[in-house]
Amino acid sequence: MKRVYVREEYCAGCGLCQVHCITAHSEYKGDIIKAYKKSFPRPLARVIVEEKRPLSFSLQCRHCEEAECVKACITGAMQKDPATGIVINDTARCIGCWTCVLVCPYGAVRRDETLHKVAVKCDMCAEAGGVPLCVENCPNGALEYREER
């Protein structure tokens, strides 16, 4: 399956991937200003920018073949789509027990406690389809959406 791969040697650490991720997961898709100023609660970025200068890279769910989070989920909210391979958390079923957070080997699941507790993670912008917005908006080609090599 196609995944997002990082080329940390070209990551400028600007955080634009997060800005576009937040916008893509808000109710104001495509409008950054409204997404930031009007959406409440403002969604958490599904990508995390890890930084220890000069090293930096953007990290998001690896959508593992054998996803630990899916196995560990106690409610069945975390599911791997058998067709696309994308791991998606059904927030309606998620109870915020953080078991997925605990077992994720990449630290790619975040805790969203703004309303009710819920785990959030990269959904590969599956709803919109196409290239994930973090990849599309990286100004330096530091993110790639491709098959594994």
Add this chain to the structure above:
Amino acid sequence: MSLKSYVTPSFLIERNKERCIKCKVCVQQCANEVHRYDEEDDEIISEEHQCVNCQRCVTLCPTGALTIRKNPNELRQNSNWTAEAVRAIYIQAETGGILLTGMGNDRPYPVYWDNILLNASQVTNPSIDPLREPMELKTHLGRKPDSLSIKEGKLQKKLPPQLELELPIMFSAMSFGSISLNAIKSLAEAAKQEGTYFNTGEGGLHRDLYQYGENTIVQVASGRFGVHADYLQAGAAIEIKIGQGAKPGIGGHLPGEKVEREVSETRMIPEGTDAISPAPHHDIYSIEDLRQLIYSLKEATNYEKPVSVKIAAVHNVAAIASGIARAGADIIAIDGYRGGTGAAPLRIRDNVGIPIEFALAAVDTRLRQEAIRNQVSLVVGGSIRNSADIVKAIALGADAVYIASSALLALGCHMCQKCYTGKCNWGIATQDPQLAKRLNPELGAQRARNLLRAWKHEIQEMLGGMGINAIESLRGNRLMLRGIGLTEKELQILGIKNAGE
């Protein structure tokens, strides 16, 4: 006691609060630490003193919330003591040092390219459509024999070594040190793909760049940084750098801040030391000495590579070029007073040298008069801004042009003129790994390549318009040029007629 700075900020940063989403991209990206986030007030604060107007924050701001303007704060109006003149004195009163700058001369001297117009065919001779008919831009640089003897369709004598260019544009000398390895990789790859050359400058050749040898001109400058046998063998041609348009009369300057490990290894100098090239080559004190160095380099490379000599355009450039041709150079590169630099004393950059347009016309005329024009190819640089400048340069007598500032602009340079600080926010004129990684050489190569391709198309269109189907037919064809708004003397030096004549 420390001196309080009297220098006020040059720029004003306007942040549109209705647009700013406090995403901190500007904070992350400014190497001059202009923007900072105040957690207590949940505000981003911009302190303009350090702002150099490189436009990095403006370009990356996802909501277009930032505008940088000239600081409207003004001193009392004075046409003699301009704000710039006063500011320079404040800085020197604080530092006691030479004023440094980067990029090319920014003074409002006339740009002669803009006073030259091109011809086009109408009725009496047909213009050519380059999309439908062949159009040749191939260019050979190097010494051409006085005559050819051909027997049974074969050349009887071997031609002197030539550089073959698919288009008459090369990337001018920029050293590893002055610019990042990623910037050089971008240009090297673009040169390879488009069939032209990049130039190492005096920074030596980084080990990652040996693979581009066939598209490399290796430079030998007065500091001899990074020059060794493999280096000379690696390139397609060797260039002796005598002078540079931005700083004629002095050698290269690379501040120690930019000499990190890779640069120090490539240049073969200690880490962190200033790399100040001597003003002259200490083995060249006469034209005879230059001949000796040219032939030493030819001998060292088995007479297989053309040798170029690069000089700055100065007052007696025609006589100097004649001497260089007679000294055995295959190519003469002339750099006009608008040529760029990574670091130069401001007063030298802005006041020394002459326009490339005059230098080119004078040299071409002189070499023709002396009947030695065929012995050398002429390459000119020093602010070639677009394809029309190139067409005009070739019609004035150039064989090809060198571009550097335009190439860096293609990579993202925004001409803030702070290359010498090593804090280039665009990852170009820096060796800071955090900054250099901002230039992805794959994207850089694509941009540089696009620029070459775009200019190639434009040159073809202009040639076609003139009814010319090969760049060779334009070379030195000054009848294709007309002057506008020039004096009699200027027209005479340029060797062109006035519009309407």
